[in-house]
Amino acid sequence: MIEVMSMYRIRNPEPTKQRSVCTSSASEPASLPAEDISTNSNGPKQDSLFDDDPEDLFAEATEEVSLDSPERDVLLSDGPSPAITPITPPTSVITPRIGLPHDDMFTHSSFDEIEEEEGGDSFDMHISVSDPEKVGDGMNAYMAYKVTTKTSMSVFKNHDFSVKRRFSDFLGLHSKLASKYLHIGYIVPPAPEKSIVGMTKVKVGKEDQSSNEFVEKRRSALERYLMRTVKHPILLKDPDVLQFLESSELPRAVSTQALSSAGLLRMVNKAADAVNKMTIKMNESDAWFEEKQQHFENLDIQLRKLHASVESLVCHRKELSVNTAQFAKSAAMLGNSEDHTALSRALSQLAEVEEKIDQLHQDQANADFYLFSELLGDYVRLIIAVKGVFDHRMKTWQKWQDSQMLLQKKREAEAKLQFNNKPDKLQQAKDEIKEEIEELEGKVQQGERDFEQISKTIRKEVSRFEKERVKDFKAIIIKYLESLVQTQQQLIKYWEAFLPEAKAIS
Amino acid sequence: MMEEVKEVTSTLSVDGHNIKVTEVLKDGETLTFLIVSLKLSSTGEYHVDRTYDDFEWLQQHLFSQEDVPGIQGVIFPPLPAKAQVNASAKVMKQLGFLGLEDWQPYSKALETFLRQIATHSILGKNKAVEIFLTSSDPPGRQRVRKNIFNRLSQAVEGMRKEGHKDVDEFFQTERDHNLVLAGGAKTAAERFLDVVQTEQKIAVACGHFSTALHLCVEPGEDLNKQAFSKLCVKLSEVFASMKKNITSVAENNVSTLGLGLDLESRYQEAEKEMLFRRTCKLVELETARRNAEKAKPVKKAAMEEVKKAAETEFDHICGVAKEEIARLQGARVEMLQQALVQWCEKQLLTAKESADQFNQHLQSVRGMAL
Numbered sequence: 118m119i120e121v122m123s124m125y126r127i128r129n130p131e132p133t134k135q136r137s138v139c140t141s142s143a144s145e146p147a148s149l150p151a152e153d154i155s156t157n158s159n160g161p162k163q164d165s166l167f168d169d170d171p172e173d174l175f176a177e178a179t180e181e182v183s184l185d186s187p188e189r190d191v192l193l194s195d196g197p198s199p200a201i202t203p204i205t206p207p208t209s210v211i212t213p214r215i216g217l218p219h220d221d222m223f224t225h226s227s228f229d230e231i232e233e234e235e236g237g238d239s240f241d242m243h244i245s246v247s248d249p250e251k252v253g254d255g256m257n258a259y260m261a262y263k264v265t266t267k268t269s270m271s272v273f274k275n276h277d278f279s280v281k282r283r284f285s286d287f288l289g290l291h292s293k294l295a296s297k298y299l300h301i302g303y304i305v306p307p308a309p310e311k312s313i314v315g316m317t318k319v320k321v322g323k324e325d326q327s328s329n330e331f332v333e334k335r336r337s338a339l340e341r342y343l344m345r346t347v348k349h350p351i352l353l354k355d356p357d358v359l360q361f362l363e364s365s366e367l368p369r370a371v372s373t374q375a376l377s378s379a380g381l382l383r384m385v386n387k388a389a390d391a392v393n394k395m396t397i398k399m400n401e402s403d404a405w406f407e408e409k410q411q412h413f414e415n416l417d418i419q420l421r422k423l424h425a426s427v428e429s430l431v432c433h434r435k436e437l438s439v440n441t442a443q444f445a446k447s448a449a450m451l452g453n454s455e456d457h458t459a460l461s462r463a464l465s466q467l468a469e470v471e472e473k474i475d476q477l478h479q480d481q482a483n484a485d486f487y488l489f490s491e492l493l494g495d496y497v498r499l500i501i502a503v504k505g506v507f508d509h510r511m512k513t514w515q516k517w518q519d520s521q522m523l524l525q526k527k528r529e530a531e532a533k534l535q536f537n538n539k540p541d542k543l544q545q546a547k548d549e550i551k552e553e554i555e556e557l558e559g560k561v562q563q564g565e566r567d568f569e570q571i572s573k574t575i576r577k578e579v580s581r582f583e584k585e586r587v588k589d590f591k592a593i594i595i596k597y598l599e600s601l602v603q604t605q606q607q608l609i610k611y612w613e614a615f616l617p618e619a620k621a622i623s
Numbered sequence: 624m625m626e627e628v629k630e631v632t633s634t635l636s637v638d639g640h641n642i643k644v645t646e647v648l649k650d651g652e653t654l655t656f657l658i659v660s661l662k663l664s665s666t667g668e669y670h671v672d673r674t675y676d677d678f679e680w681l682q683q684h685l686f687s688q689e690d691v692p693g694i695q696g697v698i699f700p701p702l703p704a705k706a707q708v709n710a711s712a713k714v715m716k717q718l719g720f721l722g723l724e725d726w727q728p729y730s731k732a733l734e735t736f737l738r739q740i741a742t743h744s745i746l747g748k749n750k751a752v753e754i755f756l757t758s759s760d761p762p763g764r765q766r767v768r769k770n771i772f773n774r775l776s777q778a779v780e781g782m783r784k785e786g787h788k789d790v791d792e793f794f795q796t797e798r799d800h801n802l803v804l805a806g807g808a809k810t811a812a813e814r815f816l817d818v819v820q821t822e823q824k825i826a827v828a829c830g831h832f833s834t835a836l837h838l839c840v841e842p843g844e845d846l847n848k849q850a851f852s853k854l855c856v857k858l859s860e861v862f863a864s865m866k867k868n869i870t871s872v873a874e875n876n877v878s879t880l881g882l883g884l885d886l887e888s889r890y891q892e893a894e895k896e897m898l899f900r901r902t903c904k905l906v907e908l909e910t911a912r913r914n915a916e917k918a919k920p921v922k923k924a925a926m927e928e929v930k931k932a933a934e935t936e937f938d939h940i941c942g943v944a945k946e947e948i949a950r951l952q953g954a955r956v957e958m959l960q961q962a963l964v965q966w967c968e969k970q971l972l973t974a975k976e977s978a979d980q981f982n983q984h985l986q987s988v989r990g991m992a993l
Contacts, residue, residue, distance in 0.1 A: 437825060443817070591988065
């Protein structure tokens with residue numbers, strides 16, 4: 118880690134021009150100045166939290182990216198740029214290959230180094246979200262959850278610690294991570310959905326089954342969200358994540374309206390629209406990206422279908438539970454009105470068996486839901502983030518192309534200057550334009566680097582996504598099968614107990 | 624075509640306990656049932672095909688045996704409602720379990736009906752039964768004589784007479800009890816049907832999910848993609864197994880306990896009808912007695928005749944009714960026991976098979992090197 122830091126130092130030619138897009142709030146006091154949260158921003162304004170902190174891993178991430186958050190950049194875009202004839206990037210960077218040694222990319226490989234280094238400290242971490250507790254009264258009430266981390270990893274101060282967090286804290290964390298990492302190609306796991314209806318019931322104090330189910334659903338979603346986040350080797354090291362898990366006090370995240378999954382989707386859609394409006398005909402000379410994008414489109418459609426299918430299944434299972442309970446009652450009544458003693462007893466036993474089976478149906482419905490329905494829902498939301506990342510790559514390419522265009526124009530202007538008749542003004546103009554050209558050349562280089570970097574990152578991220586996907590699905594399938602086996606084994610017990618009762622009738 | 628039913632009674636030439644409805648054939652809108660009966664005297668079988676109308680013909684003949692003393696005290700084995708191809712929702716609802724599983728339960732119910740009739744000490748002797756089971760030609764659609772079971776007239780008077788207080792404690796108790804049992808059995812059957820229909824919905828949902836998973840299979844040489852595709856295929860198999868399991872569970876429910884509850888419900892209704900007929904006769908008797916008392920000397924003798932006839936008939940009915948009630952008690956307990964035992968055994972077997980299959984899937988997934 119230290120070596121990497123020193124490399125950053127060496128590679129930092131113009132400290133004054135440095136801008137950190139992402140915050141390192143570890144060294145900052147936890148409070149955010151209120152004026153930072155403008156209605157346009159999707160997170161804290163980066164520039165006010167800018168510092169030269171050596172801990173800031175992102176010091177070199179991008180040199181000349183605008184001060185605005187990348188999302189805001191997109192949202193405030195000045196309408197469509199003039200249609201740009203597609204300029205294919207120079208062939209040397211058309212197909213960036215992962216791990217290709219390239220001087221300018223050295224600093225950007227710092228993340229790769231982090232990942233590789235951490236190969237030694239294997240992932241050993243478990244987060245649980247538990248003990249939902251209602252705090253306060255009426256419409257200002259909220260649920261506080263206990264977040265417990267158990268780990269042996271060196272990046273944490275302790276091995277077993279817990280903090281109290283509320284839902285908006287989770288959204289705040291996600292918003293920070295999204296604003297730091299999405300635009301450079303990292304797939305940031307989306308936060309759970311907001312639910313006005315669900316929360317209102319809880320606030321109003323309805324202690325019924327549906328609000329309990331809601332709280333449990335949310336608790337489980339928050340837990341999965343955190344686990345997904347920390348499984349990401351880069352996000353795990355993020356100071357905001359560490360602070361979230363360790364710090365006993367956290368400043369309240371306000372303006373969480375845009376921070377939810379739905380907000381993220383709106384943001385991505387706006388980004389996509391903005392990108393489309395620019396009529397980017399990005400000449401995708403890298404077939405990998407084209408294929409992957411298509412693949413994710415298809416996967417999105419399939420997953421949504423599957424999700425709908427499972428929701429239907431869960432619904433029917435709940436219905437079955439209700440019907441079974443009803444039948445159990447009517448069987449009990451039959452038993453009560455029956456004169457024949459042995460038959461009466463058997464019918465009463467039948468009612469009991471059916472009640473037990475009802476419970477099994479409920480358990481199975483929960484398994485259906487919490488295992489599959491939520492898994493598929495999580496992945497549908499994850500793919501939104503994946504799509505967002507691909508869109509950011511397009512945007513990055515566009516920026517690079519724009520710089521290139523401008524450079525071209527300036528060069529043409531420079532050439533024209535030669536024919537200026539005012540010799541005294543000529544030199545000044547020449548100098549000016551030379552400066553501008555130099556600046557633009559820098560921008561073009563940076564743009565190219567950014568594009569290469571985001572492409573490289575996305576490839577890694579997609580590979581990681583596909584690997585994690587296999588792990589996730591396998592784990593869930595195993596759990597589900599275990600639940601299926603268990604249900605059948607319970608049924609066997611019930612039937613074996615009932616059989617002698619039935620045989621004893623006559 | 625139809626043989627004249629001159630001899631009303633005869634001994635059945637087939638084994639009433641072994642009548643089978645072996646097949647149901649669809650011919651346009653009509654359903655035809657193949658009935659096989661074992662000959663008693665020699666080896667061999669009778670194979671006949673009958674439609675629902677033929678069953679009704681049989682039932683009408685049985686209903687119209689006016690000269691059999693106490694016939695109204697018989698609890699007539701209930702004939703299921705008419706089955707139709709492409710039946711309306713209302714008909715299907717009325718049929719309940721019998722409308723499911725491609726008419727298999729319905730055939731079983733008809734089989735039970737025939738067996739109960741053939742083995743009935745009074746009903747089995749009716750020549751119509753012999754004709755129905757053995758004649759190669761269809762029994763014909765000839766209208767039978769006046770039906771004492773004209774439900775229309777009964778329905779009109781029903782409300783008044785049904786609650787008529789009984790003179791006999793045994794029968795009053797039986798009537799009250801029957802009312803409770805009939806209601807209970809009907810409710811139980813309806814609710815069990817709801818359970819089965821939801822199980823069928825779940826089976827369909829599992830099937831959809833299983834099919835949809837195949838669309839997630841991704842071609843490619845990438846290891847992770849292949850791994851994911853393998854998982855999708857495996858999960859698809861799991862859900863196909865789930866579908867198989869719940870389909871089995873539903874079938875078991877229908878073929879054993881479902882049929883049992885349905886029969887119990889219809890039997891209670893049949894008993895209710897018998898008790899009602901008896902009650903009507905009671906009212907008739909009481910009226911006849913009053914008339915005889917109040918009669919003027921001129922009419923007195925005639926009224927006395929009527930009264931005596933009514934008394935005799937009523938006594939016969941009560942006698943038969945008591946026997947029938949006892950018989951029913953025994954039969955229904957045995958029937959329900961059989962239904963419960965078979966149901967339990969089938970579900971137990973299905974659970975064991977499913978546990979095995981899910982276990983195999985589990986081991987397979989655990990062993991996947993992904």
